[in-house]
Amino acid sequence: MPIYEGIGIINEKYPVVLEIGRYLTKAGFAGESSPRCVIPSKIKTKDAAGSRRLSDFKDSADLYQMLVEFLHHLYCKYLLVTPKDRKVVVVESLFATTIWRQTLAKVLYLHYEVLTVLWIPSPIASVSSTNQDTALIVDFGSEEVQIIPVFKGVTILCGVVCHELGADTFDKELKSILMDNCLNNSNKEELDRCLTPAKVEDIRVRCCVVTSSSRAAQIQRPEDITLTKFKPFLYELDGQNFLQFHGIAREKPSEVWFKNDDRDGISIPLMILQVLSICPVDTRKPLAANILITGGTGMLPGLRGRLLKELKTLTANSADTLMNDPVLQERFANGNYEFKMYDPPVKPNCMAWLGGTLYGATEALGLRGINKEFFLKHGLIPDWCDLQFDMVNANGSPVISRG
Amino acid sequence: MAHVQQLEGAKYICCCGSLKPICSIYFCRHCLRLRCPYCVSHEVDSHYCGNCSENMPSAEAKQKKNRCGTCYDCPSCRQTLTIRATTIQIPSEADPAKLAVQKLYYLACGFCRWTSRDAGLPDSPSTSGTWQEPESPFSKEIVHMHDYLRVLALREKNSKEKKFVHKSKYLAAGRHGLAHLLPKRYPISTPDEMYKPIPPPEYVAPTKGDDEFQELSDKFFEEEINVPKVTSLEQRLHQLETQPHETSALLPTHKQLLIKRSLRCRVCERNISKPEYSPVSVKFKIQLNAFYHVVQVRMAAPLSQPLNPGGTATILLKLSNPTQFPTSIKFLPFAFVPLSKDDLSSQMGALDVKVDPARESSTDVSLPSNISSPSTSITIIASPSHGGRSALPIFPWTPKGPPSDPRTYFLKHGVHSIGSIILMLKISVNLIIWLFCYLM
Numbered sequence: 101m102p103i104y105e106g107i108g109i110i111n112e113k114y115p116v117v118l119e120i121g122r123y124l125t126k127a128g129f130a131g132e133s134s135p136r137c138v139i140p141s142k143i144k145t146k147d148a149a150g151s152r153r154l155s156d157f158k159d160s161a162d163l164y165q166m167l168v169e170f171l172h173h174l175y176c177k178y179l180l181v182t183p184k185d186r187k188v189v190v191v192e193s194l195f196a197t198t199i200w201r202q203t204l205a206k207v208l209y210l211h212y213e214v215l216t217v218l219w220i221p222s223p224i225a226s227v228s229s230t231n232q233d234t235a236l237i238v239d240f241g242s243e244e245v246q247i248i249p250v251f252k253g254v255t256i257l258c259g260v261v262c263h264e265l266g267a268d269t270f271d272k273e274l275k276s277i278l279m280d281n282c283l284n285n286s287n288k289e290e291l292d293r294c295l296t297p298a299k300v301e302d303i304r305v306r307c308c309v310v311t312s313s314s315r316a317a318q319i320q321r322p323e324d325i326t327l328t329k330f331k332p333f334l335y336e337l338d339g340q341n342f343l344q345f346h347g348i349a350r351e352k353p354s355e356v357w358f359k360n361d362d363r364d365g366i367s368i369p370l371m372i373l374q375v376l377s378i379c380p381v382d383t384r385k386p387l388a389a390n391i392l393i394t395g396g397t398g399m400l401p402g403l404r405g406r407l408l409k410e411l412k413t414l415t416a417n418s419a420d421t422l423m424n425d426p427v428l429q430e431r432f433a434n435g436n437y438e439f440k441m442y443d444p445p446v447k448p449n450c451m452a453w454l455g456g457t458l459y460g461a462t463e464a465l466g467l468r469g470i471n472k473e474f475f476l477k478h479g480l481i482p483d484w485c486d487l488q489f490d491m492v493n494a495n496g497s498p499v500i501s502r503g
Numbered sequence: 504m505a506h507v508q509q510l511e512g513a514k515y516i517c518c519c520g521s522l523k524p525i526c527s528i529y530f531c532r533h534c535l536r537l538r539c540p541y542c543v544s545h546e547v548d549s550h551y552c553g554n555c556s557e558n559m560p561s562a563e564a565k566q567k568k569n570r571c572g573t574c575y576d577c578p579s580c581r582q583t584l585t586i587r588a589t590t591i592q593i594p595s596e597a598d599p600a601k602l603a604v605q606k607l608y609y610l611a612c613g614f615c616r617w618t619s620r621d622a623g624l625p626d627s628p629s630t631s632g633t634w635q636e637p638e639s640p641f642s643k644e645i646v647h648m649h650d651y652l653r654v655l656a657l658r659e660k661n662s663k664e665k666k667f668v669h670k671s672k673y674l675a676a677g678r679h680g681l682a683h684l685l686p687k688r689y690p691i692s693t694p695d696e697m698y699k700p701i702p703p704p705e706y707v708a709p710t711k712g713d714d715e716f717q718e719l720s721d722k723f724f725e726e727e728i729n730v731p732k733v734t735s736l737e738q739r740l741h742q743l744e745t746q747p748h749e750t751s752a753l754l755p756t757h758k759q760l761l762i763k764r765s766l767r768c769r770v771c772e773r774n775i776s777k778p779e780y781s782p783v784s785v786k787f788k789i790q791l792n793a794f795y796h797v798v799q800v801r802m803a804a805p806l807s808q809p810l811n812p813g814g815t816a817t818i819l820l821k822l823s824n825p826t827q828f829p830t831s832i833k834f835l836p837f838a839f840v841p842l843s844k845d846d847l848s849s850q851m852g853a854l855d856v857k858v859d860p861a862r863e864s865s866t867d868v869s870l871p872s873n874i875s876s877p878s879t880s881i882t883i884i885a886s887p888s889h890g891g892r893s894a895l896p897i898f899p900w901t902p903k904g905p906p907s908d909p910r911t912y913f914l915k916h917g918v919h920s921i922g923s924i925i926l927m928l929k930i931s932v933n934l935i936i937w938l939f940c941y942l943m
Contacts, residue, residue, distance in 0.1 A: 124740075133645040134743040136568070168541065175545075180569045180762050182546045213544070230708035231648045306733040312718035331727045350728070390710055401748075405718035412713055440710040445641030445648075447746050454645070461649050462656035467663070 115465055116179060117456040119191040119222070120204070122155050123242035123267070124396065126453040127174055130189060130460030134446070135453050137178040143169050160203050167207045183212040187469065189460035190217055191225045191452050194248065194260070194484075202480060209475045218459065218469040219481060223248045223255050225455025226394045230442050236375065236387040238368065238407075240398035240448075242267040245357075245368060247375045251383045257484075259378040261371050265357055267397040271300045274308065274353040281346035283332055294337055304353070307333055310402035311351040313409055316359070319352055354400060358410055365424060369410040373428050389440045396449035404441055411439045470498075513800040515793065518542055528793040529775045531768045537793060538768055543775055548765040551782035554583050554758055558782055570757035573631060577612035578622075578738060578753035584610040586630055608632055610755055622754050637754045639744035647706040655701065798824045798832065 114129040120141055128135035142151040143166050154170060157163035175183050188208060192201065201219075208214045227235045233253045239246045245265045249256045278300070279291050311319070318324040330347030337343060357368045372391070376384045393404065417435030446454050459465065470481050474497075482489035482498040493499045514522035517539035529538045550564040551557060552571035559571070575584040587609055592602040607626035610619040620626070624634055639645070732750050739746045747753060766776040777789040803821035810816050824830050 131649065132568075133639050133642050138740040138743065172545070176762060176764065178759075180547060180550060180564070180760060184544065184546075211541075228652070229648070231651060231704050232707050302735055305736045305739075306730055307728060309719060309723075311724075312720070315721075315724070329724075331724065333728045333730060335730055347724075399746075402719040404716040405713065408713035408716055409718055438712065440712045441716055442708050443711050443715075444708045445644045446639070447743075449746075450743060458648055458652050462653045463660045464652075464656045467656070467660060 113186055115187040115189055115218075115460045116181065117189045117191070117453060117460050118174075119453045119456060120154065121193075121242070122153075124449070125170075125174070126450060127179060128453065128457065129179075130457045130465075132457060133454070134450055137174075138449070139174070139178065141170070143173070160199050163199065163203045164207060167204060168211055171207060171212065183214060186214070187216045187460075187465055188214050188218070189220060189456045189465065191220050191222050191456035194221050194223060194255070194257075195246075195262075198483065198486075201483065205475060205481045209472050214472070216465060216469040216471045217481075218465045220456055220459055221255065221484075222394075222452040222455075223250050224253070225452045225459070226392060227253070227455070228458055229446065229451050229454040230392065230444050232390070234386050235390045235392040235442065236372065237392045237394055238372070238398065240266060240393070240395035242397065245371070245395075247368075247371050249375055249379050249383070249387050251379070251387060256379050256383070259375050261375050261378075263366050263371060265366075265368070267301075267304070269356060270353055270397065271297065271304060273356050274304055274349070275300050277349050277352050278303070278345055281349050283344040283346060285343060291343075294343070299335075299337075303335060303349075307335070307350050308353055308400060309350055310354040310357075310400050310406045312402070313406065313413070315351060316355055316406075319348060319355060320359075354403075358406070367410075368407065369414050370425075370428070372411065373414065373432050377428055377431055385437065388437050391439060391441045392444070392451070393441065394448045394451040398448050408439055408441060411437075415439075513802075515797070525793050525797065525799050528797075529766065530791050530793045530796040531771065531773070531775055532791055532796070533771045533773050534768060536770075537797070538775065540766075542769060543766040544769055545764050545766060548763045548778060549780055549782075550760045550762055552758060553761045556782045558780065559760060564760060567757075569760045571760060572757070574758040575610055575634070575755040576741075576758050577615060577617050578742060578755055579617040579750065580612060580615040581741070582612055582614045583758060584612055584619075584755055586632075587611045589626065610634065619755060621751065623751065624754070635754055637742045637744045637756065642744075644706045647704070651704040651706075658701065795825050798822055798830055 114131050117128055117130050117135075119126045119135075123141060124138050125141045126135040126138045128137070140151075141154045143154065144150065145152050152166070154163075154166055157166060171183070175181060190204065190208075205217070208217055222239070223237050226237050226239070227233060227250045234251050235249075237246075237248045237250060239248065243264065243266045244262045246260065246262045249259045275295055278295060279288060282291055285291060315329075318329070325346075325348055327346065330351065332344050332347050333350065334342045334344050359367055376388060379387060391407075393407075415432045415435065415437045417433065444451060475481060478500060480486070488500045489498045491499050513525070515525055515528050515537055517523055517528060518536045519539060519542050521539055521541065523539045527540065529540075529543060530536075531538050547561075550559045550561060550569065552559065552574055554574040555571065557571070557573075559567075576582070577584050588606050589609065590604050590606055593605055605628065607628055608630055609624075609626045610632075612618070619634060627633055734747055734750050734753060738750070738753060741756065742753060745752065745754075763778045763782070764776075765774060765778065767773065768775050774789050775791045776787060778784075778787050799822070801821045801823070803819040807817060822832060
């Protein structure tokens, strides 16, 4: 930041920006370019497991206790501010369950006595971090991949498509490939024990890539899989023990995104075309030219290039039928669509958080935030799926309609 | 695992209803209630660095993003880095022919052997060296985005405020010669201001097609990957601005500060715990822990026999009082859980234990010969304690009651007590015995 702004910064209290994801939580302050901390969304417990995920709650009382403890840890160890002092911006998923939202609201308003909280849906936040208003967001999460179209700031809700192709599915696929392709140890039980979820995730982050389409075609043919083409790699378990895996373990798992052999036969390029066909006709071309990839799982090298190439191949004007669905084939396989992707200023895992911080640093927090009085009066926060809140009054604050 | 304070032995009910051991609970002197960590609000008192134990004023901490100015963390293993010195010989400034010795400093990790040279940082001639911090390559663009959104939000805010300036205001202002100030006060009152087009943003994220985003080339796959040279997720998450792929691009980051917390009762808004300002001192300015103000109940010896329903059991309790005032303790029957003051007056079947500080060093105990109901009070004479370690033999006492009646007793005490007494009770039990402390 410019130096002359330094004096103002000391006195100004910037709001806290939180994005509590299913796997990782990003927390920081508004007005900054990256979160202060990215920590797993877990709390420490005294039992054998050692930690518990926030998403594994039994009921709302249990979630309340977990959130109180988690936020306490976050504020006291990483953010280092008094919770009561700062307003909060929460970036949340469109499909966050009501029990999660209302419990988080209770924790923030009642327990931590925060004055105002601005609730931003993550597609809007991701789009605003590109400084444009139209994007086809492909969100690679830990559980599923969500494709959400946003056109001129409006989320086209009917066009949202989700499939369980997130990090969990990837890791499962990766583990089965690793077990089959270990070169120096063929004892399956021992491998199963060594390859804990943390280790599989480590292998995914460090070694896995999304290959080119030509090599992907070779992977499908077993006779083409040789050690020279797919060079093996060593993975260290501890100081003395190594596991050596066939190089195909680096490239094959990501094919689950492009060629899925289950009954749905869904792949990410097909999902994108499905979304586009649901959207209104005039929005299709702008959306196709503004694809935005968010989510940490989508940071694998080679993803963007491969996705664009696959989309181009699918929609090329050719006689071959590449898609199962005749409607999609008719609409898109004519070579008219030009697919382009954003090159954003932050990495995909912090995109939604950055959107939250951009909103948090402006007057939007005061204009659109829900304050404590509203929550105490109504007992809930407005939700897009709650028909009680389908009206706003003259100054923009939500109003509960009678009946 | 055993604990000196017997965490599982006796639990205290806080005002919110949760059960906590005595060392985790606070006592608010003004509301006269027990408070657990949930029922107090935690506030940041002071910032300090864990490594150099140096205090940092909160304004400075805010500006430095809660990081210490002098201490660094290893990007590889998150341990604290030490500054090491080497000497080199360079031509001195005064006389180019001679070689002068100069000290150069570099950072090194004692745990994983990472040094600042691995990151390619040159050695620095001063101890508080100019080691590079990781910086986002797009920080300027993000500042532009912030400014642009601020402009948009301001417009929205102004358009929501009063659009019209009443004629009376114009007239009033004109009368006093202040009409020229009105447009500044109500900037959107003029139509051309309201409908001015929004200026386009200076920076928008570019979109690129498949000529710029390309698939991984075959050359990428020709070399074997060296897994230790690739950063792990945790290493990347600590360097969020750049999130490098190779470990050679990892830079040292400043160490994060720690805080000292002060606690405040939510009801009466008074401080319950306030530490001292100095980071090295472990004392408190205000310390209202329950351990120092409330009678502690402990099992003085483990149960000799397991509890049998319907049978009798001998329980040895140790009650110790840390304050200077005499205390009276009341044992209440199990079925009754008094959570408020008014309930106490009407309860029956309580066992009163009064500690009379007047008589000294007498082991005479008055033993009521006929105990028909548990409400008889027992007087126990205790010698003044020295740190709660005095022991004395106590009479056995058996209450009579219907065998199906679960006998569990609550302790209720006022604010007076002296010394420490050991109470041996023979109680007929039906269920496991819990002893609760309730402070009036």
